[in-house]
Amino acid sequence: MKWNAIGAGLISLSLLISACQSDQLNDSGIQLDAQLAQQLERHAYGKGLAYFQLPESDDYDKIPQDPRNPLTKEKVRLGELLYHETGLALAPMQAVGEGTYSCASCHFADAGFQAGRHQGIGEGGEGIGVKGEARQKISTYAEDELDVQPIRTPTTLNTAYQELMLWNGQFGAGGANAGTEFAWKAGTPIENNNLGYQGLEIQAIAGLNVHRLVVDTAFLRKTGYAELFDNAFSDWPEERRYTRETAGLAIAAYERTLFANQAPFQRWLRGEYQAMTDMEKAGALVFFGKARCVSCHTGPALSSMEFHALGMEDLFQCPEPTFKASAEDGANLGRGGFTNRPEDMFKFKVPQLYNLFDSPFYGHGASFRSIRDVVTYKNEAIPQKPGIPRAQLAREFVPLNLEESEILAITAFLENALYDPNLRRYEPEVLPSGLCFPVSDPLSKAHLGCE
8 A cells, every 4th residue: 555655646746747847848839939920020021920821722812823824723734734744755866765754754743843863864764763763864865865954953842932943044034034035045945935924834835845745736636635725725726725835834834833831831830830849940940040041031932033152063063973964064154154144153043942851952953962961051151162253152151150959950940841741632643645654664664663
């Protein structure tokens, strides 16, 4: 009896201590919530926490869009299918490539709508692995036959908040591209800016040609796509309805609905305060406070339409094999490679920050392999790439004097709180063609378990 009474007393004391600790933890969490809310309000331009919220993917009234390409359910659905359709791969350099690649080959859900490797490979690649890491060059392809870019593949996630597209912002007829008509050279993809659309639309229209994808009327009628075009573009004359332009507009409409709106930070913004851990909240406080990341990474996508030089290395300097990338490539000049203006040299567009963890290559040249490495680099502010004049580097690129605990906290915020675990909701179940996606070569089919 005496032991039972002592034991019961110890259990009661243990429960009391646990309850007190829980209350303290809850109090700590509540304090962090309040501090973070106040911090966000300071950077929300009077719009409150909603300034940082991503919309629902079907709430078209809240989604930024090109007024010349209004979003409709029919257009978005068509774009979703075309984006993943390997049956559009009708202009390959080699016959073996026909029907094996798509827009999604380098921008697919499991890789956070990136390529999942340091350099995306469209046509001329085989295999995919789990998140693109196993994709490789087909041995029979010469390097100049590959569909690759001399810069890391950017994501199509949250791109509704980008008026201009690509690292150098070359696609898009308005915004910061007003006055760059001299650079819209005939015979290059950039001439598509003359169509007058925003960046996503121009990129999609131009990209179909660049990536050897063909809008073939016979294929559309055979697979039932023609009816989907009729539904999406009923107000277009029939002679212009089944074209690269309308296909590009549909793909861009779909891309405008790709949001990481189930990420813990987004849930926290909607009032689910337990969605983020205390470590992640502490990291957010440093991100929006001491580290001043919000000076460039702001708004719903934590991006901006600014271009900055941060002295990062280029793709050709990667330790992994790269193709069609060199020290002389204009892509290394960033915005300056497009405008040829001295003040734009080595400046690259500020990227969005969601689902970075899905594709572990960072910087325009894939020169970092972890999010923590990027945070450390910006904290130290020592350029990787020599020869960039100090005056050309971003004024924000200065030592931040973050402590190790603050670096860890920001990393936790970026890796976890900005991670949407369910991007596959944006994939179609099947394609009208019945083909596999996002790639459909024999090795990829084996990796995907798709026939």
